[in-house]
Amino acid sequence: MTTLHPGYNFAYLDEQTKRMIRRAILKAVAIPGYQVPFASREMPMPYGWGTGGVQVTAAILGEGDVLKVIDQGSDDTTNAVSIRKFFEKTAGVETTTETARATVIQTRHRIPETALQEGQTIVYQVPIPEPLRFLEPRETETRTMHGLEEYGLMHVKLYEDIATHGHIATTYAYPVKVNGRYLMDPSPTPKFDNPKMDMSPALQLFGAGREKRIYAIPPYTKVVSLDFEDHPFEVNKFDKPCALCAAEGVYLDEVILDDAGGRMFVCSDTDYCETRRAEGHRGEMLGEAPAFVSREPAE
């Protein structure tokens, strides 16, 4: 075993803790969408930084793995960089920004635009795992609801959305039903990515550190977004392609360019966008965009 930092076990957690987390993961895989309690450990970072996801990643990581870490689709935010560095230091694993090369992808919000493949694992950092919490704060009651598959309450929330906004306004953490059985909160992932969870060839693991829960979607599992017959589930639509790489059908972030109302829409998946540009795809504002957006010197 490579021990890069003497004093740390491989991937920081001790073997006993990792075994405990793996047992929780196995149970979660066996019961898709079911929240398995686990003895969450203190990690050397604040809870808001995704300690649940970090613990899951630490428990599954092997020496041969290639790790990618994203936050809001970007490999370069402070959160993504520090988690990547954490595993470089404590596990010595190779890291990458390239989706196709990664064997383990830890994410806070997005699922990469490049379709995941068999053999890949995506680990989600989850703040609040209980989708029913919004309307039913009593945990004994939500547990009974899961046990008896009483999920009408989730539709009460969607009803409220439509009554207030005229449509289902929930755009993040949009509730899904997994494998026709368990109601699940897909973490702060935008609903745009919900369809990617459905029948994904990759293993999907969810870790909530503060709430001490792990849940999972095994490969090729049915994941259905809840809706009403007369208000069917729809993903966010964007009017224009990415201003930098001209990609369509991808999730775009709005970037404010100046005080005069200048703005542009660019891929939230930065690696995807950069790869497309390297392949020669050109969006309408490529070359004009400031360097902080394109991360290329302006021409």
Next chain:
Amino acid sequence: MSALTDDLPLLTVDRLGKNYGSRIGCRDVSFELYAGEVLAVVGESGSGKSTLLSLLSTQLQPTAGAIRYRMRDGSVRDVFELSQAERRFLMRTDWGFVHQDAAQGLRMAVSAGANVGERLMAVGDRHYGNIRHAALDWLGRVEIEADRIDDAPRSFSGGMRQRLQIARNLVTNPRLVFMDEPTGGLDVSVQARLLDLLRGLVADLGLSVIIVTHDLAVARLLSHRIMVMRQGRVIETGLTDQVLDDPREPYTQLLVSSVLQV
């Protein structure tokens, strides 16, 4: 005022009892309730009427006796032998429960429409337009203005909250509704309006109701039959008018004279 269309009782209570250790909550309560019948359970606080209501609505487990209910499919089931899933389903479809404190029976943070629609969604209604339509219909039937449908009950008066709670319960057309002092804590004029509304709904829908109250005027206005409880036991039972006009038990005479001759 009879709507006793069915010849089999809806609910059969057989020697029901509840002890809290050595203290008696209620003891040896037996009665039958038929479809469309309104039974008032009256007594002072500590008489056992609240314990009885908790038992009947399966919120408490009895220490003796049984409760049999004739389900919608005609089968007669011991309610304490239903699975948890069956019991919870029964409670949000064929039964209703109107709490004295509306906040206990409502979701105060969600709109009136969602409060009424929740039971429909719980039984699998997935058409927003239909749910909304049913909510509007029920708000109308309990005299809540249609334009309050998207307001949360937090902004409602006490009487409105109580009417909303009634609508929320009745939307699935339950056959049996439990009521715990439904007019308690309301102003007299608000009480009168609520009682009129309840009386109309109960008659129109042919509801069976078990209403617990300390207020004999409420019992007289709403119920066909009355059960007087004291120290955990039923001491007198009969047609409401008969019992209130001509009570046999000295205790009932005392209750009637002290309350009705104000």
